[in-house]
Amino acid sequence: MKGLLLSLLLLISAVTTAQPLPVLQWCLDNYPNRHNYPAQGLPYGPTVDLMRELANRSGFELSFSPNTPFARCLKLMQDGQTDLMIRLNYSDERNSYMHLIPYVRSARAEYLYLLEQHKDIRDMAQLSGLTIGVIRGYIYNAELPNLLIKNSKNVVEIDTEDAAMTMLLYQRVDAVIAPMQTTEHVINSNPKFKNAIKIASLEFPFQHNMYVHIGLSRKSRHVALLPQLQAAINSMEQDGLIQHYYQNDAAVEPVEDKPADQPAAVVKMLKEGSD
Template sequence: MIFRIWRFGIMAAFLSGLWTTPAQSEPLKGCFVIWEPYTGMRDNEPHGITVDLIKEAAYRAGFDLSLTSLPWKRCLALVQRAEMAFAMDAIDRPGYIHGQHPSALYIQAFWMREGDDYGRFEYIGKLTNKRLGLIQGFQYSTEILNAGFRVIEWLRTEENAAEMLVLDRLDLVYADAVVMQNIISNKGFAVKPLLPVHNVQALYPSFNTSLKSERDRIDNALGSMHEDGTVDAIYRNHTGFDFSKFVELGAQVQAPITTN
């Protein structure tokens, strides 16, 4: 009888192991602002290029990830208070830490109609006779704001700006290359960047300063994803272009690429 009970106990423990996870993943909370196609919501679920990237990185690093869409300033404040582990996607900024491997490149360029030819981009002063479209909610340098453009039109979204451009209500739009490529793919707008691009900044998941271990684990996972082609595949799925293609575009830059 004792043997039967012992044998039943061993068998039950073995069978229960078939349906339980050997090690429970650690929770990791992050936040983001809506910025298609990088981050957004679809069917009430986080969606986008860097959402897919961070999900895969968290899986590889052994984290149980949860993501929340928030206004950007609130997201950053929650990370500083350690109520959120990280914010994405962010440039290097005081009070936060990030790894070595970017989740995105913020490639800022002037965009024009496909049929226009303004030559190569040399400096902003050569463009000030144009009507320029800028996007509400973004911070722009005084180099652009005080350049003396003939008209500066503030638009709600990059898509609004691209439409104004093709309708000949603007001559230039200053916007991110990945965002604009996504709009071109979805809407078929005949626009192109003025090369070389104006500025490039690397974007990262930005962590609370106390979470160096979590930062390192996510960064190592992102590094492996860059190496094995996963990052290229995710970008290709969303935009039709590999991440490496955007790196090549960013290499044609009028100003040095900012990574730190």
């Protein structure tokens, strides 16, 4: 009888002291081939697998926001109304309202797009006299503005990749510098672009690659989990999981030597926005 009573007391004690896992919301949109967000059902894709593993190793439960535009997610992070974002380039402004944890390094993230009939461009000097479109809000490599100042006639900001490809198609600009993955999706999804636009051979002579980050809102109720998130990313790198999740993503490379200092913010024109 005493043994049964002791067992019951131990069971009650375990139930009352057990704490539920904290729930952190990941704010995300539909990013084809990385985190697909169907009209019905939960997000899926390699980035989703990465975030689930991160949650498991960090000791929290992952929840998903509704399909939310990227800029809106940034605002929610700033206000502390959501907890996590992924695949973020660094800017001083973002760093002011979220902790940025590097986990992959950009490879050839930005490409130069031309009309199919345009002569190929292999060297920065060939940009001389051209009007170059860039995507408003996208955070480019910090070295790009100086390269453009030295080599091109005019730089035009364009709201979206779709609008940029349209302006290129109708020769409102001579070339467009744009993020590879989202632009490739735009081109492949639109027949009028698919056979009319190509990628130039030019590789920008950047001295340093940018890093891609996971963001944790500084106003999150669970901001104390930052050390666990950092430790989990490190352990996932050591186990080869970061490389596994990004093995088919040409835009990024696994982080080997993380930057000791974050890069300075780029000039205002290329400073803040998506990616």
